[in-house]
Amino acid sequence: MKLILDASALLSGFQPGNECYTVREVIDEVREKNARLRISLSLEEGSLKLVEPGEENLLEIKKAALESGDIAKLSDTDIKLLSIALDFKKKRAEPVIVTDDYNIQNLASRLGMKFSPTTEAGIKKILTWKKICKGCGKKFPIEYQGSCDVCGTKVSKIAKR
Numbered sequence: 001m002k003l004i005l006d007a008s009a010l011l012s013g014f015q016p017g018n019e020c021y022t023v024r025e026v027i028d029e030v031r032e033k034n035a036r037l038r039i040s041l042s043l044e045e046g047s048l049k050l051v052e053p054g055e056e057n058l059l060e061i062k063k064a065a066l067e068s069g070d071i072a073k074l075s076d077t078d079i080k081l082l083s084i085a086l087d088f089k090k091k092r093a094e095p096v097i098v099t100d101d102y103n104i105q106n107l108a109s110r111l112g113m114k115f116s117p118t119t120e121a122g123i124k125k126i127l128t129w130k131k132i133c134k135g136c137g138k139k140f141p142i143e144y145q146g147s148c149d150v151c152g153t154k155v156s157k158i159a160k161r
Helices: 007-011 024-029 033-045 055-068 076-090 102-110
Strands: 002-005 020-022 048-050 095-098 114-116 129-133 155-159
Touching: 002 076, 007 024, 007 033, 020 076, 024 076, 033 048, 055 076, 055 102, 076 095, 076 102, 095 102, 102 114
Parallel strands: 002 020, 002 095, 020 048, 095 114
Antiparallel strands: 129 155
C-alpha cells in the first residue's frame, strides 16, 4: 500500500513509514515548527519520499474535477496529490490518500481510490457539485466566480440531487 500524504496528515502528527509519498508543495504548506522537524527527519531517513505526477494524470484529474464540480475547491497541490495517487493506481499499486480535505476525498472516491482521514470523520457519500444563482435559478459553469449577471445575487455551489 502506498500512502499519499496531504498537509493535514503531516500536521496531525502522522508518522510516515515505508511507502509514504507527497509533493513539494505539501511540505511548503506546513509552517508548524514541530511538524516541519518531523517532515525533515522523515525525508532524511527516506520514510517520506517526494514525487512529481505525470502530465497525463494531471490532465485526467483536472478533467474529473471539472466533471464532479470539485475543481472550484481543489488547489494545484490537491490536484498533484490526486495525480500521484492515480500514477500509483495505474501501476497497479494500492494508493491511499491520507487527508481530511473533503474535496480530495470526494474526487478520490469518484475515481475508485481509497482515502483515510486523520482527525475528521471523512465524507459519507460522493457528491457532484453545480453552480446556481439562488435568486433567479440561472445555472453557471462550476468554475464561475462572482454574482449573477441576471439578478446580481451571489452564485452558490450546491450539491446536485
